[in-house]
Amino acid sequence: MEILFVRHGVPDYRLCDERQMTQLEKDYAPLDRRYLDEIKALSLNPEFQNSSVVIASPYTRALQTAELINRELKLELFVEHDLREWRADLAGGYLDLQERDRRWHEYRQALKSGEPITSHDYESAAELKRRTLDVLERYQGYRKVIVVSHFNVLESLIGFQPQGIGCGQYYRFSLDDVRL
Template identity: 30%
Template sequence: MATNVYFVRHAHSTYTPDERKRPLSDRGYIDAKKVTELLADHPIEVIISSPYKRAFQTVEGLANRLGKEIKIVEEFKERTLSGEPVENFEAAIEKVWKEERFAFPGGESNLEAQAKGVRAFKQVLDEYAGKNIVIGTHGNIMVLIMKFFNPGFDVTFWKKLDMPDIYCLTFDNGKLAGHKRIWQRD
């Protein structure tokens, strides 16, 4: 039996230096309602989220609509790029994707972040095999997990993501059997 995982990249947020408490922006709340509408008719059985507020808020409306609790999984939080703010975010992202073992001081390399995310993701696949699962998460960690199963998911793919975005990945016996983008911006 297939397992469907709906990766939901969080909606637009209002910047604050506190990663955990950064809330959705006004636009983000509007888009989170669209996420709820898009997924409400899917037979969702499990909802999981990063502990970060913006990811949780993006899937919260869906959980409320379906009467589901949201399970928090720490490993689905965004990867730590650096211990201190980087001077040029785009250049920093390019560097860690190009040199997957490289880590800025206080940050995680792509390989470290991917290993952490994939471990948690495989546990989800095992625990909820055959179910339809929503995971509220973040762009970089989401694509790093996806890349583990298909190398075509790379930094170029990441750059094309919307905020929010939704991809449904179908797994058969732990192997990626297909993927489809669900989100379409108006």
């Protein structure tokens, strides 16, 4: 199965920041309207033609990105809960930004080194990869799938990416290329 992985468009967190919302509340932030045309242009990219289905993370920025792409393509669009962001706190509690960043850097360092962290309060790369693969395996009957999700979801599949992938950019790979 060929996968066109799209990182969601640029979110607009201004209102969230003004109201000092938690990270969970920020997940509902919409896309920044100044960048919508960039997302719409993706659907016109020849690589996106002949896609079979669009699947998306449930977060607003991913859903809105998927919907904009799909306006032109007119495919089935599925929302998959397990394509969500990396979980910074498995207990589901509130983390201040400093602690979330500390955990994120520790997580990324472990991903880069390939050394699993044995004791952690957040989702491991292996756990993120497993839940993502569980979703993708349900779509193996499709030839080409557009996945709209988050950078850390992509990185869990293809490995550490020092340069990342920008908002509204895509990365093409095959499910067969993913190491289990």
